[in-house]
Amino acid sequence: MKHVKKxxxxxxxxxxxxxxxxxxxxxVDEEVTQMVMRPTGDLGVIIERATGQVKIVDHSDQxxxxxxxxxxxxxxxxxxxSRDQRYAYVFGRDGGLTKxxxxxxxxxxxxxxxxxxxxxxISQDGKLVAVSNYTPGGVKVFNSDTxxxxxxxxxxxxxxxxxxxxxxxxxxxVVGLVDAPNNKFVFSLFDSHEIWVxxxxxxxxxLTKFKDIGLFPYDALITPDGRYYIAGLFGEDGxxxxxxxxxxxxxxxxxxxxxxxxxRLPVYKMPxxxxxxxxxxxxxxxxxxxxxxxxxxxxxxxQVTEIPAYSQPVFVMAQPDNKQIWVNFAHxxxxxxxxxxxxxxxxxxxxxxxxxVLHMEFTPRGEHVWMSVRDSNEVQIYDTNTLxxxxxxxxxxxxxxxxxxxxxxxxx
Amino acid sequence: MKHVKKxxxxxxxxxxxxxxxxxxxxxVDEEVTQMVMRPTGDLGVIIERATGQVKIVDHSDQxxxxxxxxxxxxxxxxxxxSRDQRYAYVFGRDGGLTKxxxxxxxxxxxxxxxxxxxxxxISQDGKLVAVSNYTPGGVKVFNSDTxxxxxxxxxxxxxxxxxxxxxxxxxxxVVGLVDAPNNKFVFSLFDSHEIWVxxxxxxxxxLTKFKDIGLFPYDALITPDGRYYIAGLFGEDGxxxxxxxxxxxxxxxxxxxxxxxxxRLPVYKMPxxxxxxxxxxxxxxxxxxxxxxxxxxxxxxxQVTEIPAYSQPVFVMAQPDNKQIWVNFAHxxxxxxxxxxxxxxxxxxxxxxxxxVLHMEFTPRGEHVWMSVRDSNEVQIYDTNTLxxxxxxxxxxxxxxxxxxxxxxxxx
Numbered sequence: 001m002k003h004v005k006k007x008x009x010x011x012x013x014x015x016x017x018x019x020x021x022x023x024x025x026x027x028v029d030e031e032v033t034q035m036v037m038r039p040t041g042d043l044g045v046i047i048e049r050a051t052g053q054v055k056i057v058d059h060s061d062q063x064x065x066x067x068x069x070x071x072x073x074x075x076x077x078x079x080x081x082s083r084d085q086r087y088a089y090v091f092g093r094d095g096g097l098t099k100x101x102x103x104x105x106x107x108x109x110x111x112x113x114x115x116x117x118x119x120x121x122i123s124q125d126g127k128l129v130a131v132s133n134y135t136p137g138g139v140k141v142f143n144s145d146t147x148x149x150x151x152x153x154x155x156x157x158x159x160x161x162x163x164x165x166x167x168x169x170x171x172x173x174v175v176g177l178v179d180a181p182n183n184k185f186v187f188s189l190f191d192s193h194e195i196w197v198x199x200x201x202x203x204x205x206x207l208t209k210f211k212d213i214g215l216f217p218y219d220a221l222i223t224p225d226g227r228y229y230i231a232g233l234f235g236e237d238g239x240x241x242x243x244x245x246x247x248x249x250x251x252x253x254x255x256x257x258x259x260x261x262x263x264r265l266p267v268y269k270m271p272x273x274x275x276x277x278x279x280x281x282x283x284x285x286x287x288x289x290x291x292x293x294x295x296x297x298x299x300x301x302x303q304v305t306e307i308p309a310y311s312q313p314v315f316v317m318a319q320p321d322n323k324q325i326w327v328n329f330a331h332x333x334x335x336x337x338x339x340x341x342x343x344x345x346x347x348x349x350x351x352x353x354x355x356x357v358l359h360m361e362f363t364p365r366g367e368h369v370w371m372s373v374r375d376s377n378e379v380q381i382y383d384t385n386t387l388x389x390x391x392x393x394x395x396x397x398x399x400x401x402x403x404x405x406x407x408x409x410x411x412x
Numbered sequence: 413m414k415h416v417k418k419x420x421x422x423x424x425x426x427x428x429x430x431x432x433x434x435x436x437x438x439x440v441d442e443e444v445t446q447m448v449m450r451p452t453g454d455l456g457v458i459i460e461r462a463t464g465q466v467k468i469v470d471h472s473d474q475x476x477x478x479x480x481x482x483x484x485x486x487x488x489x490x491x492x493x494s495r496d497q498r499y500a501y502v503f504g505r506d507g508g509l510t511k512x513x514x515x516x517x518x519x520x521x522x523x524x525x526x527x528x529x530x531x532x533x534i535s536q537d538g539k540l541v542a543v544s545n546y547t548p549g550g551v552k553v554f555n556s557d558t559x560x561x562x563x564x565x566x567x568x569x570x571x572x573x574x575x576x577x578x579x580x581x582x583x584x585x586v587v588g589l590v591d592a593p594n595n596k597f598v599f600s601l602f603d604s605h606e607i608w609v610x611x612x613x614x615x616x617x618x619l620t621k622f623k624d625i626g627l628f629p630y631d632a633l634i635t636p637d638g639r640y641y642i643a644g645l646f647g648e649d650g651x652x653x654x655x656x657x658x659x660x661x662x663x664x665x666x667x668x669x670x671x672x673x674x675x676r677l678p679v680y681k682m683p684x685x686x687x688x689x690x691x692x693x694x695x696x697x698x699x700x701x702x703x704x705x706x707x708x709x710x711x712x713x714x715q716v717t718e719i720p721a722y723s724q725p726v727f728v729m730a731q732p733d734n735k736q737i738w739v740n741f742a743h744x745x746x747x748x749x750x751x752x753x754x755x756x757x758x759x760x761x762x763x764x765x766x767x768x769v770l771h772m773e774f775t776p777r778g779e780h781v782w783m784s785v786r787d788s789n790e791v792q793i794y795d796t797n798t799l800x801x802x803x804x805x806x807x808x809x810x811x812x813x814x815x816x817x818x819x820x821x822x823x824x
Contacts, residue, residue: 037515040451041497041819060496060538083776084472085453085497103449124777126472181733181778182797201797225692225734245735245755280637281693281711299693321593321822322637323657343657364495364820365536366593385594385613405820407453408776410733 038065040085043102043404044361046372046379047090049074050397054090056102059363059370059403062381062391066105072096072112078119078400081407082144083126088402089144091120097131099147102404109147113140121179124410128200130177130185137171139187139198151205156192176220176231176273178411180244188217188231188240195220195231195242195251213240213251221273222411223298232273232288233259241301254301259288269314269330277318277325279342284325286313293327295345307345310338315359319384320366324348328357337371339387349387353380361401372398450477452497455514455816456773458784458791459502461486462809466502468514471775471782471815474793474803478517484508484524490531490812493819494556495538500814501556503532509543511559514816521559525552533591536822540612542589542597549583551599551610563617568604588632588643588685590823592656600629600643600652607632607643607654607663625652625663633685634823635710644685644700645671653713666713671700681726681742689730689737691754696737698725705739707757719757722750727771731796732778736760740769749783751799761799765792773813784810 042060052072056065071077073094080089087108088100095114098107115135122129128150130141137155142148157169164170172191180186183200195213199206215235222229231240237259242251271286278284282304283296293307293316311333317326327338337351337360355375362369368390371380379393379401406412454472464484468477483489485506492501499520500512507526510519527547534541540562542553549567554560569581576582584603592598595612607625611618627647634641643652649671654663683698690696694716695708705719705728723745729738739750749763749772767787774781780802783792791805791813818824 037449039494039496039498039515040453041493041816042495058496081453082451083454084451084470086451103451124779181735183779225732227733227735320637321639323593323639365822367536367595404453405817408817408820410777 038103040102040404043085044370045079045088045090045100045102045402046395046398047074047077047079047400048396049077049374049399052092053396054088054100055395056100056105057393059368062393064393064395068100068105068107070107070110071098074399076118076399079402079406080120080122080129080412081402081404082122083407085404085407087144088404089120089122089129091117091131093117095133095135097129097142097147111142111147113142113149118173118175119177121177121185121411123179123183123185123200124181125183128183128185130179130198132174132177132187134173137173137189137191139174139177139185141185141198141200151198151200153196153198153205153207155189156194158191161191175218178220178222178229179226180222180229181226181410184244186220186222186229186242186244188213188220190216190218190234193217193235195229195240197242197244197247208247210242210251213242214238214253218270219273221276223278224410226410228298230254230273230276232270234270255294255296255303257303258285258294269312271313272315277316279318279322279325282342284316284318284340284342286316286327288312293325293340305345307340310336310350317360317362318342319369320362320364324384326360326369328360331356334358351382351387354378358399359401361403364403364405370401372401374398450515452514452816455497456782457491457500457502457512457514457814458807458810459486459489459491459812460808461489461786461811465808466500466512467807467810468512468517469805471780474805476805476807480512480517480519482519482522483510486811488530488811491814491818492532492534492541492824493814493816494534495819497816497819499556500816501532501534501541503529503543505529507545507547509541509554509559523554523559525554525561530585530587531589533589533597533823535591535595535597535612536593537595540595540597542591542610544586544589544599546585549585549601549603551586551589551597553597553610553612563610563612565608565610565617565619567601568606570603573603587630590632590634590641591638592634592641593638593822596656598632598634598641598654598656600625600632602628602630602646605629605647607641607652609654609656609659620659622654622663625654626650626665630682631685633688635690636822638822640710642666642685642688644682646682667706667708667715669715670697670706681724683724683726683728689728691730691734691737694754696728696730696752696754698728698739700724705737705752717757719752722748722762729772729774730754731781732774732776736796738772738781740772743768746770763794763799766790770811771813773815776815776817782813784813786810 044057046055072092075093090098095117099109101108114133117133120131129144139153141151155172172189177187185198195210197208214233217231218234220231229242238256241254285294295304311329339348354373359372379395381391456469458467484504487505502510507529511521513520526545529545532543541556551565553563567584584601589599597610607622609620626645629643630646632643641654650668653666697706707716723741751760766785771784791807793803
């Protein structure tokens, strides 16, 4: 057993103590404390969005270790990890930033840092945690140890929009915040159509702004090597690409036809861009509002082909060995998963895990995948080789699943 | 501080106890125990080859946490980690397999499993540890929890070679053992010119043998996605490639001119193939016996170009962000490191860390690189962005450096 509970007993006092005038028996074999020796390499945190709780899980033993309450509104919540994998930083929708201690199963710190936020990132060196905010629009950067505020980056003022009640201008909402190598954060400004790069590698933060990148960037991804930042556009077709090795080249447009288009199906849910699967030289991309997965050549960012799918894809995720992609779908078809071969593009299997499959997470070397099935209050664990269901865990309204190996991956 | 030393004090007894006929003061504020709460995400183990010891280190605080003795002959020793990152399995040259507990700084188990061994691997599910042996030639597979023997795979008998003293045939030496997805181990047979795949995914181990793969495979690598296994050949030029997604295609030959050739320089040290850097679609490969790094297109396994280098390269390693490769060299030029840009192939800097730079290891997200400088008894830590030396740790004759994030990477 890896999680050794060390119970310190006062049994050395379970004896007769002779002292002074008389003899006493002092029996003190109550437990003083229970300390858990717990390695952190195979842990994870699952968001229980309806109850503002999280569960800490172990993906070796495939069990829940503890449940922590009091995290506020966890709709669309996401998590990053400290570089030692001891702490999970949970970004709540209500502006709450909560630091969970995976060794003691407690909340180490919690701050309400804005009125409305959407995700965050941790710097390459692990010392800074950044949060992207809708209200007030901008990014706040915290010391990852103390959660003390280190920097506030106000997004562009919206001078032609309705003002705040106090007469000040509103600021653009910030989305698609990721970390990049050399202690950079990259993010998109939804209302002002910009991408900004905040560089924290020196003594003073350096901000580089790219304007007119395309209408209403709504989400973004960064490639696993931290080189390319790609934002999806809500206001027009196409995507905005920034090569972080060559900021001087500016933002370019790729995939001109990527988007809602004119004559397409109604879009039930904009796909998650962080779910882009990059396998070899191909990216497997959820089409917007269409029953397709697009296959993109990452050398020239041109579409190679498309794979017919069951419904509108939300997440398209590659196994760690890149051999298969797993796709979930928008409501009302979110009870289904399709698995495709990345070499032949053929469908391998259709799974029906149950109502509202919201998220998937692979074990680090990819032997298993964990799947949140929100409306049946369970997390299902599948073997990625046999595609068989191995185990079901009881979890209340599970959404995001985040394993600690993310601590070691750029952009996660 | 992340490594919280929890000192349980008996201070609740530091008071007057009133009981029976008289009053006593029982002062018991000695320490009962020191337990260390230690996350395992930022740990590592450094081989101290001359003394048969290892040091456990923390790459956040950049310090040694402990030193463990009694590991036998650690020449050419290597390490793999349990999937929870609690245990390091150390493969010694003398056939010793030692399981180190990173939470208690102790040897959890140790077996002498052969007379002479060379490296090992851990299965995708973390349940099996395999060791490749020279004497007797073959692979032994152990339960990773108990180190009980699970399987012995005898290598091919050498019927036309000198026999053992007891009249039995010798078996081929085994090299280049790696793990592959779906609980496979892949390895090469030096004397019998074979590559074998041992599949432990079912109830019974399944062995697939490829013969006549080229003369004297001496080392091998597997690509980070676990798809391609590539063995270097000591007996001829060229390399042997096995596509694990298509075993039916058999072993093919790539890089016909890769090797010692006829009119080349004397080879001071065959380069380490595990050091191959794969960045984007290029592999950066140490040339054999030449002052060059070769650049290979991994789509067709053809050479694209070559980069002139200071001496004969041993390890060519890519930063986690793939932006630069770091190269060390064979004796007598092993005091030098060259850093090259992977995009322009230009040299960025030459470093002179000191005598006998044997190994390098990047922190998981790549902000730092740790470097063993054996003959000055130190490990140097560099910033990969500024290329400045940040810190030096005192370590006795350091060789291999292995950080725990390897637990989550196929083939490591």
